[in-house]
Amino acid sequence: MTRQVRVVSASRYVIELIPMFADGGHHHIPVIDEERTLAGIITQTDLVKALSRAIGAGREA
Numbered sequence: 001m002t003r004q005v006r007v008v009s010a011s012r013y014v015i016e017l018i019p020m021f022a023d024g025g026h027h028h029i030p031v032i033d034e035e036r037t038l039a040g041i042i043t044q045t046d047l048v049k050a051l052s053r054a055i056g057a058g059r060e061a
Contacts, residue, residue, distance in 0.1 A: 021044050
């Protein structure tokens with residue numbers, strides 16, 4: 001378990017989260033809004049789905 005909780009801004013690009021999941025050993029990361037309140041959680045599965053959709057959309061173009 002981690003003592004310091006890492007959070008990300010809701011305005012952050014999904015692609016920027018890859019190092020946090022890959023190198024940081026995180027499986028889920030809390031997402032905060034402008035008031036620094038919890039807006040949700042992003043998981044590794046969410047990240048893979050988003051990247052898969054982005055890659056798939058690029059192939060259709």
